[in-house]
Amino acid sequence: MSAARPPSESLSVALLGSGGAGVLTAGALVTEIAARSGWYGFITRSVGPQIRGGEAAALVRLATRPVGCMDGAFDLLLAIDWNNADRFAAEIPLTPESIVVGDPKSGTPPDYVTQSGARFVEIPLAEIAKGLDGGRANMLAVGIVLGLAGIPGDRGAEAIRKQLSGKGEDIVTAGVATLEAGIAQTEAIADTPQLAAPPASSGERWLITGNEATGLGAVRGGIRFAAAYPITPATEVLEWLAPALTTVGGTLVQAEDELASINMAIGASFGGKPALTATSGPGLALMIEALGLATAAEVPIVVVDVMRGGPSTGIPTKSEQSDLNIAIYGCHGDAPHVVVAPLSVADCVFTTQWAVHLAEMLQGPVLVLSDQFLGQTKAIIDRPADLSFMTRRSVAAEIDAAKPYHRYATGEGGISAMALPGTPDGQYTADGLTHTPRGTPSSRGEDHVAQLDKRRDKIESHDYGAHWAEIDGDGDTVILCWGSLSSACLEAAAKLRAEGVAVRTIALRLLAPLNTARLGEALAGARRVLIVEQTHSGQFRRHLQGHVAFPGEVDVLARPGPLPITPGEIADYVQKWRS
Amino acid sequence: MSVTAEAPKRKASDYISDVKPVWCPGCGDYHVLLSLSRALAQMELEPENIAVVSGIGCSSRIPAYTNCYGFHGVHGRALPLAAGLKVARPELTVLVMSGDGDGFSIGGNHFLHACRRNVDLTYVVMDNRVYGLTKGQPSPTTEPDWDSALSPGGTGLRPFHPLVIALASGANFVARCFSGDVNGTARVLIEAIRHPGFSFVEILSPCVTFRPDEKQWKTLVHPAPVDPTDDPARAARRIMTDDGFNTGILYRGNRSPYRAPAASEPQDPGVLERKFVI
Numbered sequence: 001m002s003a004a005r006p007p008s009e010s011l012s013v014a015l016l017g018s019g020g021a022g023v024l025t026a027g028a029l030v031t032e033i034a035a036r037s038g039w040y041g042f043i044t045r046s047v048g049p050q051i052r053g054g055e056a057a058a059l060v061r062l063a064t065r066p067v068g069c070m071d072g073a074f075d076l077l078l079a080i081d082w083n084n085a086d087r088f089a090a091e092i093p094l095t096p097e098s099i100v101v102g103d104p105k106s107g108t109p110p111d112y113v114t115q116s117g118a119r120f121v122e123i124p125l126a127e128i129a130k131g132l133d134g135g136r137a138n139m140l141a142v143g144i145v146l147g148l149a150g151i152p153g154d155r156g157a158e159a160i161r162k163q164l165s166g167k168g169e170d171i172v173t174a175g176v177a178t179l180e181a182g183i184a185q186t187e188a189i190a191d192t193p194q195l196a197a198p199p200a201s202s203g204e205r206w207l208i209t210g211n212e213a214t215g216l217g218a219v220r221g222g223i224r225f226a227a228a229y230p231i232t233p234a235t236e237v238l239e240w241l242a243p244a245l246t247t248v249g250g251t252l253v254q255a256e257d258e259l260a261s262i263n264m265a266i267g268a269s270f271g272g273k274p275a276l277t278a279t280s281g282p283g284l285a286l287m288i289e290a291l292g293l294a295t296a297a298e299v300p301i302v303v304v305d306v307m308r309g310g311p312s313t314g315i316p317t318k319s320e321q322s323d324l325n326i327a328i329y330g331c332h333g334d335a336p337h338v339v340v341a342p343l344s345v346a347d348c349v350f351t352t353q354w355a356v357h358l359a360e361m362l363q364g365p366v367l368v369l370s371d372q373f374l375g376q377t378k379a380i381i382d383r384p385a386d387l388s389f390m391t392r393r394s395v396a397a398e399i400d401a402a403k404p405y406h407r408y409a410t411g412e413g414g415i416s417a418m419a420l421p422g423t424p425d426g427q428y429t430a431d432g433l434t435h436t437p438r439g440t441p442s443s444r445g446e447d448h449v450a451q452l453d454k455r456r457d458k459i460e461s462h463d464y465g466a467h468w469a470e471i472d473g474d475g476d477t478v479i480l481c482w483g484s485l486s487s488a489c490l491e492a493a494a495k496l497r498a499e500g501v502a503v504r505t506i507a508l509r510l511l512a513p514l515n516t517a518r519l520g521e522a523l524a525g526a527r528r529v530l531i532v533e534q535t536h537s538g539q540f541r542r543h544l545q546g547h548v549a550f551p552g553e554v555d556v557l558a559r560p561g562p563l564p565i566t567p568g569e570i571a572d573y574v575q576k577w578r579s
Numbered sequence: 580m581s582v583t584a585e586a587p588k589r590k591a592s593d594y595i596s597d598v599k600p601v602w603c604p605g606c607g608d609y610h611v612l613l614s615l616s617r618a619l620a621q622m623e624l625e626p627e628n629i630a631v632v633s634g635i636g637c638s639s640r641i642p643a644y645t646n647c648y649g650f651h652g653v654h655g656r657a658l659p660l661a662a663g664l665k666v667a668r669p670e671l672t673v674l675v676m677s678g679d680g681d682g683f684s685i686g687g688n689h690f691l692h693a694c695r696r697n698v699d700l701t702y703v704v705m706d707n708r709v710y711g712l713t714k715g716q717p718s719p720t721t722e723p724d725w726d727s728a729l730s731p732g733g734t735g736l737r738p739f740h741p742l743v744i745a746l747a748s749g750a751n752f753v754a755r756c757f758s759g760d761v762n763g764t765a766r767v768l769i770e771a772i773r774h775p776g777f778s779f780v781e782i783l784s785p786c787v788t789f790r791p792d793e794k795q796w797k798t799l800v801h802p803a804p805v806d807p808t809d810d811p812a813r814a815a816r817r818i819m820t821d822d823g824f825n826t827g828i829l830y831r832g833n834r835s836p837y838r839a840p841a842a843s844e845p846q847d848p849g850v851l852e853r854k855f856v857i
């Protein structure tokens with residue numbers, strides 16, 4: 001193996017194959033071995049429309065620092081076979097710098113591969129694997145990727161043991177031997193894209209998906225009840241929570257639909273248990289009426305929306321940010337509620353934990369807008385700190401029997417103490433009808449306005465602290481984004497800085513209520529603001545422009561899914577705009 | 580009602596709030612409120628340990644008229660809301676009160692699954708065979724030829740049979756009452772609340788405004804001629820062949836109520852993190 005190129009801080013690898021070829025396992029092993037050897041990175045999967053089997057691609061990015069988005073091109077593509085490989089043409093961009101490894105006996109590469117100008121290396125994977133005791137082509141592929149990238153194979157055994165737990169030591173031994181044979185295959189290949197050395201070890205690191213991280217954040221935040229109706233790509237949040245909640249003394253109930261799941265969560269929370277449900281766009285659409293109920297009746301709940309391509313059934317397995325409108329503006333009536341978005345896989349822990357805190361504090365629904373990319377990406381992260389938010393739900397624990405209890409008392413910033421069932425003399429009826437401070441239905445204008453004011457004031461006067469956004473850099477060119485696109489924008493900014501452009505990135509975590517005062521401060525001195533979002537219609541831009549007067553020129557880079565928006569694309573856009 | 584020498588600990592009026600009902604004079608729902616308050620008083624339940632959950636409709640206004648904790652939610656979704664509450668707070672007595680439109684039309688799917696799930700709830704439907712609150716449209720239990728502005732000449736649709744559907748879906752207790760029989764209804768409600776699992780009580784409760792013909796119900800209802808059975812097939816056959824005005828407890832099952840999976844000893848959330856560590 002020789003390394004003529006300078007080692008790279010980041011390396012993108014795609015493993016391709018048809019159902020049963022084991023490319024997803026291979027990708028997971030590459031990630032696991034790199035993780036155990038000190039690198040950062042992540043793996044996402046792309047699969048065909050078949051429910052099980054069918055062609056699949058494991059997309060792995062490895063780096064010397066935490067990374068949270070796809071790069072613009074792949075350095076390595078390894079195909080165990082080329083069946084239906086052309087469907088990945090757009091997802092696996094190649095350049096003449098890329099190296100493609102294929103088995104000459106497993107078909108010919110599709111045109112997009114040959115036309116890319118990438119260097120093609122033939123290795124008879126199936127034949128070599130067959131010659132090894134218990135050898136499998138996908139294990140060989142793992143070794144080849146490690147060899148080409150310069151990742152040592154010495155953590156292979158423990159990684160295989162973890163990934164294939166329960167399969168027995170014979171499998172592990174055969175796996176390790178095959179992996180080493182794969183590394184040996186790369187020794188003769190010159191000029192490969194080597195990964196730079198990993199950083200010196202710095203504390204505990206995790207391998208976790210965004211959906212798991214969301215579940216963990218929920219439990220850390222105090223969620224002890226969840227109601228669930230499965231939907232791609234949110235199901236894993238619920239499947240992770242089911243046993244996890246039982247472990248910590250909570251409960252998950254499978255509901256008959258999303259109308260039921262959100263109402264179950266409201267019922268549990270009315271009873272005092274912090275409650276959550278998770279869904280994706282179609283489910284959120286069904287939950288909207290009850291979201292308004294939780295707002296009007298002032299019941300804390302967390303609703304996680306792991307966004308996918310929409311409208312309607314859309315593209316269930318691909319990411320988009322196009323639920324922003326329904327999340328913020330979907331309710332009928334004036335129904336102010338909090339909407340937050342995690343900025344990375346690691347941040348799913350914090351943002352969900354924060355969402356629980358906000359829901360409990362502000363006594364209403366809080367929406368968490370995650371997305372398919374964050375949810376289903378498994379990333380290597382530093383252990384997220386466990387923050388504890390001190391203030392909890394204001395509960396009326398002891399009630400003076402001599403005075404009528406006013407559940408919806410106005411004043412004091414709009415937050416009124418909530419009596420939980422079982423509390424003597426606290427009986428009231430939670431109601432979606434306009435009500436008096438006592439909760440008695442009313443259609444009087446004064447009562448209506450008083451309660452509308454109360455509910456607006458409590459979320460608008462809350463101090464969201466520094467969590468509302470992450471701000472990086474201080475140039476007069478601003479990249480303004482939210483949620484999952486933050487990683488791509490931060491990386492674009494770093495790239496631009498290296499090219500001599502002073503860039504500031506503002507990544508919003510709090511989408512509603514929009515923190516206009518702090519956003520205004522953060523935008524001070526900006527001459528150009530580029531809004532970046534993964535929607536077709538520019539939902540984020542319209543949301544911002546409804547609230548914020550931008551100091552300089554404004555442009556928007558809005559593109560719908562299914563393809564990710566990459567750092568290179570954002571950086572190029574900024575460069576073109578400037579010139 | 581049983582008469583004891585000691586003064587009862589609770590009066591029916593302890594369970595009624597000072598909120599004035601919006602119901603029309605003569606509405607059957609007044610009697611349901613009265614029966615409920617008598618049942619709760621006889622059971623000597625503390626009002627603060629009871630939650631009354633409802634959807635939307637004239638009938639669904641009832642929570643605020645009780646002196647219990649209440650939740651007046653959205654149309655058709657009372658059952659899941661109540662299930663969430665009961666699973667989260669099993670020590671509470673949770674009653675769900677709704678109408679035939681709320682429960683069988685917009686909330687029909689939840690009705691099926693609440694019966695199946697068998698959470699320990701008591702579900703009372705005040706069946707007046709009409710949408711009262713929206714001023715007189717046919718509901719799933721309305722006769723096919725009942726004329727209305729929305730469905731002139733009638734819907735032509737076969738009415739829904741809630742009791743049989745409840746049985747087929749797994750309800751653990753099925754009864755029919757008439758609101759005008761306040762004490763009889765109270766007795767059934769006590770049994771329903773005591774019975775473990777999902778208890779379904781249909782109360783024929785006339786809408787005097789949009790269904791004045793239902794004032795005749797008082798002459799048509801009669802106690803069921805036979806004792807309740809624990810055989811759902813037999814109960815279903817009886818209900819399907821009776822005249823629709825048999826009242827009393829019709830079925831008492833012995834399925835064990837829904838139990839959420841529970842850890843023997845709750846652990847610290849920190850244990851969940853271990854499997855993420857590289």
Ligand SMILES: Cc1ncc(C[n+]2csc(CCOP(=O)(O)OP(=O)(O)O)c2C)c(N)n1
Nearest residue numbers: 635636637638654678679680681710711712
């Ligand atoms: C989502 C929704 N759709 C429609 C309505 C209008 N609506 C209110 S009550 C009702 C029907 C109530 O009928 P029922 O449950 O039988 O109660 P009743 O008024 O007869 O007691 C309807 C259609 C609503 N409130 N919400």
Ligand code: SF4
Nearest residue numbers: 603606637711786787
């Ligand atoms: S409209 Fe009918 S159901 Fe509604 S309050 Fe009047 S009588 Fe009762």
